[in-house]
Amino acid sequence: MSDNKLVYIKRVGTNDGESRIMAMLNASPLDGDPRNHTVPILDTFQDDEDSSISYIVMPFLRLTHNPPFTNVGEIVDFADQFLEGLAFMHEHCVAHRDCSEKNLMMDATAMYPLGFHPVKHTFLPDCNTPARSSIIPRSVAGVRYYFVDFGISSFIPPDAPSKLVLGLDGRDQDVPELSDEDPYDPFKVDIFTIGNVFRRLFYDDFSNMEFLAPLIESMTREDPAQRPTAAEALRQWTAIRKRISIFSLLWRLKRRNEGRIASVVADAKDLPHVSRQWLNWLIGRR
Template identity: 50%
Template sequence: MPNHTAYQTDQQLCTHNSDMTKNVGGIGNLSSPRAATCYDQEDIWPLPHREHLIDATRMSDGKLVYIKRVRTGDTESQIASMLSSEPLSTEPRNHCVPILNMFQDDDDAAISYMVMPFLRLIDRPPMETGEEFVDFANQILEGLVFLREHGVAHRDCEYKNIMMDASAMYPKGFHPIKEMSSWWARMGTLRLSKIYAESRAVVGVAGRDQEVPELSEDDPYDPFKVDVFIIGNMLHNEFQKKYLNFDFLTPLVKSMTQPDPASRPSAQQALAQWQSIRVVRDAYSLIVTASDVGRQLLGGHQGIWH
Protein backbone atom coordinates (compact mmCIF):
# COMPACT_ATOMS: atom_id res chain seq x y z
CA MET A 1 0.00 0.00 0.00
CA PRO A 2 1.44 3.43 -0.88
CA ASN A 3 2.24 5.91 1.84
CA HIS A 4 -0.69 8.27 2.25
CA THR A 5 -1.08 11.50 4.19
CA ALA A 6 -4.20 13.67 4.32
CA TYR A 7 -4.67 17.17 5.70
CA GLN A 8 -8.09 18.68 6.38
CA THR A 9 -9.10 22.33 6.67
CA ASP A 10 -12.62 23.76 6.61
CA GLN A 11 -11.83 25.11 3.15
CA GLN A 12 -10.32 22.10 1.45
CA LEU A 13 -8.91 18.62 1.76
CA CYS A 14 -5.39 18.01 0.52
CA THR A 15 -4.17 14.45 0.09
CA HIS A 16 -0.84 13.04 -0.97
CA ASN A 17 0.52 9.57 -1.55
CA SER A 18 3.69 8.19 -3.06
CA ASP A 19 2.00 7.26 -6.36
CA MET A 20 -0.39 10.14 -6.87
CA THR A 21 -1.26 13.54 -5.42
CA LYS A 22 -4.78 14.85 -5.25
CA ASN A 23 -5.65 18.43 -4.52
CA VAL A 24 -9.29 19.17 -3.74
CA GLY A 25 -10.60 22.68 -3.14
CA GLY A 26 -7.70 24.69 -4.51
CA ILE A 27 -4.88 24.49 -2.01
CA GLY A 28 -2.68 25.75 -4.82
CA ASN A 29 -4.55 29.02 -4.31
CA LEU A 30 -4.89 29.52 -0.59
CA SER A 31 -7.02 32.63 -1.13
CA SER A 32 -9.48 30.94 -3.48
CA PRO A 33 -12.49 33.25 -4.17
CA ARG A 34 -14.72 30.16 -4.21
CA ALA A 35 -13.92 29.55 -0.56
CA ALA A 36 -14.90 33.10 0.39
CA THR A 37 -18.61 32.18 0.30
CA CYS A 38 -18.24 29.71 3.18
CA TYR A 39 -18.85 32.21 5.99
CA ASP A 40 -20.07 29.46 8.28
CA GLN A 41 -16.57 27.99 8.28
CA GLU A 42 -14.27 29.82 10.68
CA ASP A 43 -11.16 28.88 8.73
CA ILE A 44 -12.26 31.21 5.95
CA TRP A 45 -10.76 33.95 8.09
CA PRO A 46 -7.01 33.85 7.43
CA LEU A 47 -4.35 33.66 10.10
CA PRO A 48 -1.63 36.32 9.63
CA HIS A 49 -2.11 37.76 6.16
CA ARG A 50 0.04 35.32 4.23
CA GLU A 51 -1.56 33.71 1.21
CA HIS A 52 1.16 31.04 1.11
CA LEU A 53 0.26 29.64 4.56
CA ILE A 54 -2.78 27.83 5.95
CA ASP A 55 -3.52 25.86 9.10
CA ALA A 56 -4.75 22.29 8.73
CA THR A 57 -5.31 19.08 10.66
CA ARG A 58 -3.36 15.93 9.85
CA MET A 59 -6.12 13.39 9.59
CA SER A 60 -4.04 10.38 10.67
CA ASP A 61 -3.61 11.70 14.22
CA GLY A 62 -5.43 15.04 14.50
CA LYS A 63 -2.18 17.02 14.73
CA LEU A 64 -2.52 20.74 14.03
CA VAL A 65 -0.11 21.76 11.28
CA TYR A 66 0.82 24.59 8.95
CA ILE A 67 1.06 24.01 5.20
CA LYS A 68 3.34 26.42 3.35
CA ARG A 69 3.48 26.87 -0.41
CA VAL A 70 7.04 27.11 -1.80
CA ARG A 71 8.78 26.90 -5.14
CA THR A 72 9.80 23.31 -5.83
CA GLY A 73 13.48 22.80 -5.10
CA ASP A 74 14.07 26.36 -3.90
CA THR A 75 16.80 27.14 -1.38
CA GLU A 76 14.39 27.44 1.54
CA SER A 77 12.89 23.99 1.04
CA GLN A 78 16.30 22.41 0.41
CA ILE A 79 17.77 23.82 3.63
CA ALA A 80 14.63 22.99 5.62
CA SER A 81 14.73 19.41 4.33
CA MET A 82 18.41 19.07 5.15
CA LEU A 83 17.88 20.29 8.71
CA SER A 84 14.90 17.94 9.12
CA SER A 85 16.78 14.85 7.95
CA GLU A 86 19.17 12.52 9.76
CA PRO A 87 21.63 13.07 11.29
CA LEU A 88 20.84 16.76 11.83
CA SER A 89 17.19 16.23 12.81
CA THR A 90 18.20 14.46 16.04
CA GLU A 91 20.90 16.96 17.03
CA PRO A 92 19.76 18.48 20.39
CA ARG A 93 20.92 21.96 19.35
CA ASN A 94 18.81 21.92 16.21
CA HIS A 95 15.93 24.26 17.00
CA CYS A 96 14.77 24.81 13.42
CA VAL A 97 11.16 24.14 12.47
CA PRO A 98 10.94 20.46 11.45
CA ILE A 99 9.43 19.54 8.08
CA LEU A 100 6.85 16.80 8.65
CA ASN A 101 6.09 16.21 4.99
CA MET A 102 6.67 17.75 1.57
CA PHE A 103 4.82 17.13 -1.69
CA GLN A 104 4.36 18.69 -5.12
CA ASP A 105 1.24 20.31 -6.49
CA ASP A 106 -0.78 18.10 -8.85
CA ASP A 107 -1.21 20.74 -11.51
CA ASP A 108 2.01 22.73 -11.26
CA ALA A 109 5.28 20.88 -10.68
CA ALA A 110 6.97 24.19 -9.88
CA ILE A 111 4.92 24.43 -6.67
CA SER A 112 5.44 22.27 -3.58
CA TYR A 113 4.01 22.25 -0.08
CA MET A 114 5.90 21.96 3.20
CA VAL A 115 4.00 20.63 6.20
CA MET A 116 5.21 21.91 9.57
CA PRO A 117 3.97 21.87 13.16
CA PHE A 118 1.62 24.72 14.00
CA LEU A 119 3.70 27.15 16.07
CA ARG A 120 2.98 30.39 17.90
CA LEU A 121 4.72 33.74 18.26
CA ILE A 122 6.98 33.94 21.31
CA ASP A 123 4.84 36.56 23.07
CA ARG A 124 1.41 35.01 22.58
CA PRO A 125 1.03 34.92 25.49
CA PRO A 126 4.07 36.66 27.02
CA MET A 127 6.56 34.84 29.21
CA GLU A 128 5.88 34.92 32.93
CA THR A 129 8.92 33.37 34.58
CA GLY A 130 12.63 33.93 34.49
CA GLU A 131 13.14 30.23 33.78
CA GLU A 132 11.13 30.61 30.57
CA PHE A 133 13.41 33.35 29.34
CA VAL A 134 16.56 31.44 30.30
CA ASP A 135 15.29 28.41 28.38
CA PHE A 136 14.38 30.60 25.41
CA ALA A 137 17.77 32.34 25.28
CA ASN A 138 19.58 29.01 25.61
CA GLN A 139 17.71 27.53 22.66
CA ILE A 140 17.98 30.57 20.38
CA LEU A 141 21.70 31.10 20.88
CA GLU A 142 22.68 27.44 20.69
CA GLY A 143 20.45 27.16 17.62
CA LEU A 144 22.36 30.02 16.04
CA VAL A 145 25.63 28.22 16.74
CA PHE A 146 24.20 25.03 15.24
CA LEU A 147 23.25 26.82 12.01
CA ARG A 148 26.68 28.46 11.79
CA GLU A 149 28.46 25.13 12.26
CA HIS A 150 26.55 23.76 9.28
CA GLY A 151 27.21 26.79 7.12
CA VAL A 152 23.66 28.16 7.24
CA ALA A 153 23.18 31.92 7.46
CA HIS A 154 19.53 32.59 8.33
CA ARG A 155 19.59 36.32 7.51
CA ASP A 156 16.04 36.90 8.83
CA CYS A 157 15.95 35.39 12.35
CA GLU A 158 13.83 38.24 13.64
CA TYR A 159 10.98 38.16 16.20
CA LYS A 160 8.27 36.96 13.81
CA ASN A 161 10.49 34.16 12.54
CA ILE A 162 11.18 32.74 16.00
CA MET A 163 8.27 30.63 17.17
CA MET A 164 7.30 28.49 20.13
CA ASP A 165 5.96 24.94 20.12
CA ALA A 166 2.97 24.57 22.45
CA SER A 167 2.44 20.85 21.93
CA ALA A 168 4.23 19.70 25.11
CA MET A 169 2.16 21.90 27.40
CA TYR A 170 -1.12 21.23 25.59
CA PRO A 171 -1.03 17.56 24.51
CA LYS A 172 -4.72 17.66 23.61
CA GLY A 173 -4.07 20.52 21.22
CA PHE A 174 -5.37 24.08 21.04
CA HIS A 175 -7.36 26.30 18.74
CA PRO A 176 -5.14 27.94 16.07
CA ILE A 177 -6.52 31.40 16.85
CA LYS A 178 -6.79 31.36 20.65
CA GLU A 179 -3.86 32.25 22.89
CA MET A 180 -1.93 29.30 24.30
CA SER A 181 1.71 28.83 25.23
CA SER A 182 4.62 26.54 26.01
CA TRP A 183 8.35 26.77 25.74
CA TRP A 184 10.15 25.12 22.91
CA ALA A 185 11.66 27.72 20.62
CA ARG A 186 11.93 27.18 16.89
CA MET A 187 13.61 29.14 14.13
CA GLY A 188 11.55 29.25 10.97
CA THR A 189 11.05 30.91 7.58
CA LEU A 190 14.31 30.12 5.84
CA ARG A 191 13.41 32.04 2.68
CA LEU A 192 16.55 34.24 2.90
CA SER A 193 18.84 31.49 4.15
CA LYS A 194 21.87 30.26 2.28
CA ILE A 195 24.50 27.60 2.88
CA TYR A 196 28.11 28.72 2.72
CA ALA A 197 31.04 26.34 2.81
CA GLU A 198 33.00 29.08 4.55
CA SER A 199 32.54 32.73 5.50
CA ARG A 200 31.78 34.81 2.45
CA ALA A 201 30.51 38.28 1.74
CA VAL A 202 27.00 38.81 0.38
CA VAL A 203 24.82 41.73 -0.68
CA GLY A 204 21.11 42.43 -0.28
CA VAL A 205 18.75 44.42 1.92
CA ALA A 206 15.85 41.95 2.29
CA GLY A 207 14.71 40.97 5.79
CA ARG A 208 12.34 42.15 8.51
CA ASP A 209 15.04 43.82 10.63
CA GLN A 210 16.04 46.89 8.69
CA GLU A 211 18.15 48.22 11.59
CA VAL A 212 21.10 46.02 10.57
CA PRO A 213 23.62 48.77 9.69
CA GLU A 214 25.61 46.98 7.00
CA LEU A 215 22.73 45.88 4.76
CA SER A 216 23.55 47.01 1.24
CA GLU A 217 22.87 46.12 -2.38
CA ASP A 218 26.39 47.23 -3.31
CA ASP A 219 28.82 46.73 -0.42
CA PRO A 220 29.37 43.06 0.55
CA TYR A 221 28.98 42.02 4.20
CA ASP A 222 29.23 38.89 6.38
CA PRO A 223 25.78 37.22 6.65
CA PHE A 224 26.74 35.39 9.85
CA LYS A 225 27.43 38.67 11.64
CA VAL A 226 24.03 39.86 10.41
CA ASP A 227 22.42 36.91 12.24
CA VAL A 228 24.24 37.89 15.43
CA PHE A 229 22.97 41.47 15.14
CA ILE A 230 19.38 40.41 14.46
CA ILE A 231 19.25 38.11 17.50
CA GLY A 232 20.81 40.78 19.73
CA ASN A 233 18.36 43.37 18.42
CA MET A 234 15.46 40.99 19.04
CA LEU A 235 16.56 40.51 22.66
CA HIS A 236 16.67 44.28 23.07
CA ASN A 237 13.34 45.09 21.38
CA GLU A 238 11.28 42.17 22.66
CA PHE A 239 12.66 41.87 26.19
CA GLN A 240 14.69 44.85 27.40
CA LYS A 241 12.12 47.32 26.09
CA LYS A 242 9.10 45.36 27.35
CA TYR A 243 10.15 43.81 30.66
CA LEU A 244 11.59 45.16 33.88
CA ASN A 245 14.99 44.25 35.33
CA PHE A 246 16.56 43.16 32.06
CA ASP A 247 19.63 45.33 32.49
CA PHE A 248 21.68 42.16 32.95
CA LEU A 249 21.32 41.59 29.17
CA THR A 250 22.90 44.95 28.27
CA PRO A 251 26.51 43.73 27.85
CA LEU A 252 25.37 40.86 25.61
CA VAL A 253 23.00 43.02 23.56
CA LYS A 254 25.57 45.77 23.12
CA SER A 255 28.23 43.37 21.91
CA MET A 256 25.85 41.61 19.50
CA THR A 257 24.58 44.88 18.02
CA GLN A 258 27.86 46.70 17.53
CA PRO A 259 27.62 48.92 14.42
CA ASP A 260 30.89 47.50 13.13
CA PRO A 261 30.32 43.81 12.24
CA ALA A 262 33.99 43.04 12.98
CA SER A 263 33.42 44.11 16.60
CA ARG A 264 30.51 41.72 17.14
CA PRO A 265 31.05 38.29 18.66
CA SER A 266 30.66 35.13 16.64
CA ALA A 267 27.60 32.98 17.38
CA GLN A 268 29.75 30.74 19.59
CA GLN A 269 31.18 33.73 21.49
CA ALA A 270 27.69 35.17 22.01
CA LEU A 271 26.51 31.84 23.43
CA ALA A 272 29.52 31.71 25.76
CA GLN A 273 28.79 35.26 26.95
CA TRP A 274 25.15 34.35 27.61
CA GLN A 275 26.18 31.21 29.51
CA SER A 276 28.28 33.32 31.86
CA ILE A 277 25.28 35.60 32.47
CA ARG A 278 22.70 32.85 33.00
CA VAL A 279 24.56 31.35 35.96
CA VAL A 280 23.15 34.20 38.03
CA ARG A 281 19.77 34.50 36.31
CA ASP A 282 18.89 30.80 36.55
CA ALA A 283 17.70 31.37 40.11
CA TYR A 284 15.18 34.09 39.23
CA SER A 285 11.57 33.24 38.68
CA LEU A 286 9.23 36.11 37.83
CA ILE A 287 9.05 38.43 34.81
CA VAL A 288 6.79 41.47 34.88
CA THR A 289 6.15 43.72 31.89
CA ALA A 290 6.27 47.49 32.28
CA SER A 291 2.53 47.69 31.55
CA ASP A 292 1.87 45.32 34.47
CA VAL A 293 3.65 47.43 37.10
CA GLY A 294 0.54 49.23 38.37
CA ARG A 295 -1.44 46.02 38.66
CA GLN A 296 1.44 44.23 40.36
CA LEU A 297 1.89 46.97 42.95
CA LEU A 298 -1.83 47.14 43.65
CA GLY A 299 -1.86 43.39 44.03
CA GLY A 300 0.83 43.50 46.68
CA HIS A 301 3.65 41.89 44.69
CA GLN A 302 7.02 42.97 46.06
CA GLY A 303 9.43 41.72 43.48
CA ILE A 304 10.03 41.74 39.76
CA TRP A 305 12.65 38.99 39.81
CA HIS A 306 13.01 36.95 42.98
Protein backbone atom coordinates in the same frame (compact mmCIF):
# COMPACT_ATOMS: atom_id res chain seq x y z
CA MET B 1 -3.22 14.50 9.22
CA SER B 2 -4.01 11.02 10.52
CA ASP B 3 -3.16 12.00 14.13
CA ASN B 4 -5.45 15.07 14.01
CA LYS B 5 -2.60 17.43 14.90
CA LEU B 6 -2.55 20.96 13.52
CA VAL B 7 -0.01 21.54 10.75
CA TYR B 8 1.19 24.43 8.63
CA ILE B 9 1.69 23.90 4.89
CA LYS B 10 4.01 26.27 3.02
CA ARG B 11 4.19 26.63 -0.75
CA VAL B 12 7.77 26.76 -2.06
CA GLY B 13 9.58 26.43 -5.34
CA THR B 14 10.53 22.83 -6.05
CA ASN B 15 14.14 22.31 -4.95
CA ASP B 16 14.63 26.03 -4.34
CA GLY B 17 17.15 27.39 -1.87
CA GLU B 18 14.75 27.38 1.06
CA SER B 19 13.73 23.77 0.41
CA ARG B 20 17.33 22.58 0.12
CA ILE B 21 18.47 24.33 3.31
CA MET B 22 15.51 23.04 5.31
CA ALA B 23 15.97 19.52 3.96
CA MET B 24 19.67 19.58 4.86
CA LEU B 25 19.00 20.74 8.42
CA ASN B 26 16.26 18.12 8.78
CA ALA B 27 18.36 15.25 7.43
CA SER B 28 20.14 12.64 9.54
CA PRO B 29 22.20 13.03 11.65
CA LEU B 30 21.43 16.74 12.10
CA ASP B 31 17.75 16.13 12.81
CA GLY B 32 18.68 14.16 15.93
CA ASP B 33 20.92 16.83 17.42
CA PRO B 34 19.19 18.53 20.38
CA ARG B 35 20.90 21.81 19.47
CA ASN B 36 19.03 21.91 16.17
CA HIS B 37 16.14 24.37 16.40
CA THR B 38 15.14 24.30 12.73
CA VAL B 39 11.39 23.87 12.30
CA PRO B 40 10.83 20.14 11.59
CA ILE B 41 9.65 18.94 8.19
CA LEU B 42 6.80 16.45 8.62
CA ASP B 43 6.24 15.82 4.92
CA THR B 44 6.77 17.29 1.46
CA PHE B 45 4.82 16.87 -1.75
CA GLN B 46 4.79 18.28 -5.25
CA ASP B 47 1.90 20.09 -6.86
CA ASP B 48 -0.19 17.77 -9.05
CA GLU B 49 -0.50 20.31 -11.84
CA ASP B 50 2.73 22.31 -11.66
CA SER B 51 5.97 20.44 -10.98
CA SER B 52 7.78 23.72 -10.23
CA ILE B 53 5.69 24.10 -7.06
CA SER B 54 6.07 21.99 -3.92
CA TYR B 55 4.68 22.09 -0.38
CA ILE B 56 6.39 21.65 2.97
CA VAL B 57 4.33 20.34 5.89
CA MET B 58 5.46 21.58 9.32
CA PRO B 59 4.06 21.58 12.86
CA PHE B 60 1.63 24.39 13.62
CA LEU B 61 3.63 26.79 15.80
CA ARG B 62 2.75 29.91 17.79
CA LEU B 63 4.54 33.23 18.14
CA THR B 64 6.81 33.10 21.15
CA HIS B 65 5.01 35.86 23.09
CA ASN B 66 1.53 34.33 22.71
CA PRO B 67 0.66 33.66 25.51
CA PRO B 68 2.94 36.20 27.23
CA PHE B 69 6.07 35.28 29.18
CA THR B 70 5.46 35.36 32.94
CA ASN B 71 8.80 34.99 34.72
CA VAL B 72 12.52 35.55 34.22
CA GLY B 73 13.29 31.86 33.82
CA GLU B 74 11.05 31.60 30.76
CA ILE B 75 13.05 34.32 29.01
CA VAL B 76 16.32 32.68 30.03
CA ASP B 77 15.09 29.44 28.42
CA PHE B 78 14.18 31.41 25.27
CA ALA B 79 17.73 32.80 25.11
CA ASP B 80 19.23 29.36 25.82
CA GLN B 81 17.39 27.72 22.95
CA PHE B 82 17.79 30.39 20.29
CA LEU B 83 21.48 31.07 20.96
CA GLU B 84 22.11 27.33 20.97
CA GLY B 85 20.14 26.96 17.73
CA LEU B 86 21.91 29.88 16.07
CA ALA B 87 25.35 28.48 16.94
CA PHE B 88 24.26 25.10 15.54
CA MET B 89 22.95 26.64 12.31
CA HIS B 90 26.12 28.68 11.76
CA GLU B 91 28.27 25.64 12.58
CA HIS B 92 26.57 23.97 9.62
CA CYS B 93 27.19 26.92 7.30
CA VAL B 94 23.65 28.34 7.24
CA ALA B 95 22.93 32.04 7.80
CA HIS B 96 19.23 32.59 8.41
CA ARG B 97 19.32 36.32 7.53
CA ASP B 98 15.80 37.03 8.84
CA CYS B 99 15.62 35.73 12.41
CA SER B 100 13.47 38.53 13.84
CA GLU B 101 10.51 38.06 16.19
CA LYS B 102 7.99 36.69 13.67
CA ASN B 103 10.42 34.03 12.46
CA LEU B 104 11.09 32.74 15.98
CA MET B 105 8.24 30.47 17.03
CA MET B 106 7.37 27.81 19.57
CA ASP B 107 5.65 24.47 19.76
CA ALA B 108 3.14 25.18 22.54
CA THR B 109 1.41 21.79 22.37
CA ALA B 110 2.35 20.92 25.95
CA MET B 111 0.88 24.21 27.21
CA TYR B 112 -2.52 23.42 25.69
CA PRO B 113 -3.49 19.88 26.74
CA LEU B 114 -6.99 20.47 25.32
CA GLY B 115 -5.63 22.05 22.14
CA PHE B 116 -6.32 25.49 20.68
CA HIS B 117 -8.02 26.96 17.64
CA PRO B 118 -5.61 27.70 14.74
CA VAL B 119 -7.10 31.15 14.06
CA LYS B 120 -8.63 32.21 17.38
CA HIS B 121 -5.59 31.23 19.43
CA THR B 122 -7.13 32.13 22.78
CA PHE B 123 -9.90 29.57 22.35
CA LEU B 124 -10.12 25.80 22.45
CA PRO B 125 -10.60 23.93 19.14
CA ASP B 126 -14.39 24.36 19.40
CA CYS B 127 -13.82 28.12 18.82
CA ASN B 128 -16.25 28.94 21.66
CA THR B 129 -14.54 27.97 24.93
CA PRO B 130 -11.74 30.26 26.19
CA ALA B 131 -8.51 28.32 26.60
CA ARG B 132 -7.05 30.37 29.46
CA SER B 133 -8.24 28.11 32.30
CA SER B 134 -6.57 25.04 30.78
CA ILE B 135 -3.22 26.61 29.84
CA ILE B 136 -0.17 25.15 31.58
CA PRO B 137 2.60 27.77 32.10
CA ARG B 138 5.51 27.31 29.72
CA SER B 139 7.91 27.08 32.68
CA VAL B 140 5.98 23.98 33.83
CA ALA B 141 4.97 22.43 30.52
CA GLY B 142 8.23 23.11 28.69
CA VAL B 143 8.25 24.44 25.14
CA ARG B 144 10.54 23.96 22.18
CA TYR B 145 11.53 27.03 20.18
CA TYR B 146 12.22 27.00 16.43
CA PHE B 147 13.60 29.12 13.62
CA VAL B 148 11.14 29.32 10.71
CA ASP B 149 11.07 30.88 7.22
CA PHE B 150 14.35 30.19 5.44
CA GLY B 151 13.21 32.12 2.37
CA ILE B 152 16.28 34.39 2.18
CA SER B 153 18.71 32.12 4.04
CA SER B 154 22.17 31.34 2.64
CA PHE B 155 24.23 28.16 2.72
CA ILE B 156 27.90 29.15 2.50
CA PRO B 157 30.28 26.17 2.68
CA PRO B 158 33.75 26.59 4.22
CA ASP B 159 35.45 26.45 0.81
CA ALA B 160 33.21 29.13 -0.77
CA PRO B 161 35.31 31.79 -2.56
CA SER B 162 33.26 34.51 -0.83
CA LYS B 163 31.25 34.41 2.37
CA LEU B 164 29.58 37.77 1.70
CA VAL B 165 26.10 38.51 0.34
CA LEU B 166 24.02 41.40 -0.97
CA GLY B 167 20.43 42.35 -0.26
CA LEU B 168 18.10 44.62 1.67
CA ASP B 169 15.57 41.92 2.56
CA GLY B 170 14.71 41.01 6.14
CA ARG B 171 12.12 42.13 8.67
CA ASP B 172 14.67 43.85 10.89
CA GLN B 173 15.68 46.98 9.03
CA ASP B 174 17.74 48.18 12.01
CA VAL B 175 20.67 46.06 10.75
CA PRO B 176 23.13 48.79 9.69
CA GLU B 177 25.05 46.95 6.98
CA LEU B 178 22.17 45.78 4.74
CA SER B 179 22.98 46.85 1.21
CA ASP B 180 22.40 46.05 -2.46
CA GLU B 181 25.82 47.41 -3.34
CA ASP B 182 28.30 46.68 -0.55
CA PRO B 183 28.70 42.96 0.30
CA TYR B 184 28.32 42.01 3.96
CA ASP B 185 28.64 38.99 6.27
CA PRO B 186 25.18 37.35 6.67
CA PHE B 187 26.25 35.49 9.80
CA LYS B 188 26.88 38.80 11.58
CA VAL B 189 23.41 39.95 10.46
CA ASP B 190 21.96 37.03 12.42
CA ILE B 191 23.94 38.07 15.50
CA PHE B 192 22.61 41.63 15.31
CA THR B 193 19.04 40.47 14.69
CA ILE B 194 18.89 38.09 17.65
CA GLY B 195 20.47 40.72 19.90
CA ASN B 196 17.84 43.18 18.72
CA VAL B 197 15.09 40.65 19.54
CA PHE B 198 16.42 40.41 23.09
CA ARG B 199 16.37 44.20 23.32
CA ARG B 200 12.92 44.81 21.82
CA LEU B 201 11.02 41.89 23.34
CA PHE B 202 12.58 41.84 26.79
CA TYR B 203 15.13 44.48 27.81
CA ASP B 204 13.10 47.48 26.70
CA ASP B 205 9.94 46.24 28.43
CA PHE B 206 11.09 44.66 31.70
CA SER B 207 13.23 46.17 34.44
CA ASN B 208 14.59 42.83 35.70
CA MET B 209 16.32 42.07 32.40
CA GLU B 210 19.49 44.04 33.16
CA PHE B 211 21.56 40.87 32.89
CA LEU B 212 20.88 40.93 29.12
CA ALA B 213 22.51 44.35 28.67
CA PRO B 214 26.14 43.24 28.03
CA LEU B 215 25.02 40.53 25.60
CA ILE B 216 22.78 42.92 23.68
CA GLU B 217 25.55 45.52 23.56
CA SER B 218 28.05 43.10 22.02
CA MET B 219 25.59 41.52 19.57
CA THR B 220 24.24 44.83 18.20
CA ARG B 221 27.47 46.72 17.67
CA GLU B 222 27.43 49.01 14.64
CA ASP B 223 30.57 47.43 13.19
CA PRO B 224 29.85 43.79 12.23
CA ALA B 225 33.50 42.88 12.76
CA GLN B 226 33.15 43.86 16.44
CA ARG B 227 30.20 41.53 17.03
CA PRO B 228 30.82 38.03 18.41
CA THR B 229 30.33 34.89 16.39
CA ALA B 230 27.32 32.76 17.33
CA ALA B 231 29.58 30.40 19.28
CA GLU B 232 31.14 33.33 21.14
CA ALA B 233 27.72 34.84 21.91
CA LEU B 234 26.60 31.49 23.31
CA ARG B 235 29.68 31.31 25.52
CA GLN B 236 29.11 34.89 26.72
CA TRP B 237 25.49 34.04 27.51
CA THR B 238 26.47 30.84 29.35
CA ALA B 239 28.75 32.87 31.62
CA ILE B 240 25.98 35.42 32.27
CA ARG B 241 23.43 32.72 32.93
CA LYS B 242 25.55 31.10 35.64
CA ARG B 243 25.29 34.30 37.69
CA ILE B 244 21.46 34.40 37.70
CA SER B 245 20.11 32.98 40.96
CA ILE B 246 17.29 30.44 41.06
CA PHE B 247 15.21 32.95 43.01
CA SER B 248 15.65 35.51 40.23
CA LEU B 249 14.68 32.93 37.60
CA LEU B 250 11.40 32.25 39.40
CA TRP B 251 10.48 35.91 39.84
CA ARG B 252 7.75 37.61 37.83
CA LEU B 253 8.56 39.99 35.01
CA LYS B 254 8.44 43.65 36.04
CA ARG B 255 7.41 46.15 33.39
CA ARG B 256 9.52 49.28 33.23
CA ASN B 257 6.42 51.48 33.38
CA GLU B 258 5.13 49.87 36.60
CA GLY B 259 4.25 52.34 39.32
CA ARG B 260 5.96 51.88 42.68
CA ILE B 261 2.81 50.95 44.58
CA ALA B 262 1.61 48.59 41.86
CA SER B 263 5.02 46.94 41.83
CA VAL B 264 5.03 46.38 45.62
CA VAL B 265 1.53 44.90 45.51
CA ALA B 266 2.41 42.58 42.61
CA ASP B 267 5.62 41.47 44.33
CA ALA B 268 3.70 40.68 47.52
CA LYS B 269 1.25 38.56 45.56
CA ASP B 270 4.05 36.72 43.75
CA LEU B 271 6.24 36.05 46.80
CA PRO B 272 4.34 33.01 48.19
CA HIS B 273 4.33 31.32 44.77
CA VAL B 274 8.03 32.00 44.20
CA SER B 275 8.88 30.81 47.70
CA ARG B 276 7.06 27.50 47.16
CA GLN B 277 8.85 26.92 43.87
CA TRP B 278 12.20 27.80 45.46
CA LEU B 279 11.61 25.34 48.31
CA ASN B 280 10.62 22.63 45.83
CA TRP B 281 13.85 23.31 43.96
CA LEU B 282 15.89 23.02 47.18
CA ILE B 283 14.17 19.76 48.13
CA GLY B 284 14.73 18.39 44.65
CA ARG B 285 18.49 18.96 44.95
CA ARG B 286 18.77 16.79 48.06
